[in-house]
Amino acid sequence: MKKLFVLAFLLFGVIGFTAQAQDEAAEAPTDEELAKFAAMEDSVMAFYDQKNEELVAMIKENEVIDGAARYNEIKDAWEDEEKLAEIEITDEEKAAYEAILEFMGSLGNEVRDLKIGLIKNDEILGVATYNKVNKAIKENPEIKEKVDMMMAELKEKRSEGSEEAEPEAGE
Incomplete structure (x- = not known):
């Protein structure tokens, strides 16, 4: 009887462990999910880069x-009325x-809303x-590294334009 009890206990233990391992495995993201995540992050970065280029322009x-x-001069003096007077800022420049500044402030909101x-x-x-x-x-x-590599590849493809990278020899 004790052997039967021990066997049943071990059997249920193994079943419980297997179920827990399956739950953990089910929670691990698939390559497709990682790719979707990387693509979403890349889309957000592409949008940010575009808006940042607009800001620079x-x-x-x-x-x-x-x-x-002149922008940097105004920026350095912006919070200080004496410095603004010293650099002789005009109302038009203000x-x-x-x-x-308003564009820069809206940029963060736009990126957040897109994401x-x-x-x-x-x-x-x-x-x-x-x-x-x-x-x-x-x-x-390891998953972080994998997503980072996917994002780097997407960024590289984006920076090359819409041209497809040529396959390497042996592929």
């Missing part, structure tokens, strides 16, 4: 502020600088997948 091409050097929208869209990523991959990235350095 807004500063460099601003007719009132007249380039990055208004142009404030417009740039939230992509995460919430089940066809693109989905909240459950985002949470699953995000958790895995935090808990497993």
Whole structure:
């Protein structure tokens, strides 16, 4: 009878362990989920890069502020009325600088809103997948490294334009 009890105990223990391992395996993100996550992050970075280019152009091409050097001068003096008087800032320059600041402030909101929208869209990523991959990235350095590599590849493809990379010999 004791042998039967021990055997039953061991059997249930193995079944319980197997079920737990299956649960953990089910929670590990698939390569497809990692790819979706990387693509979402790359889309957000591409949008940010585009907006950042707009900001740089807004500063460099601003007719009132007249380039990055004057922008930096205003930026350094911005919170200090004495310094602003010292650099002889005009009302037009103040208004142009404030417009740039407003654009910069909206940039963070736009990027955040885009990312939230992509995460919430089940066809693109989905909240459950985002949470699953995000958790895995935090808990497993190998998964983080894999996603980082996927993102680097996507960024490289994006920077090359829409041209497809030629396969290496042997592929």
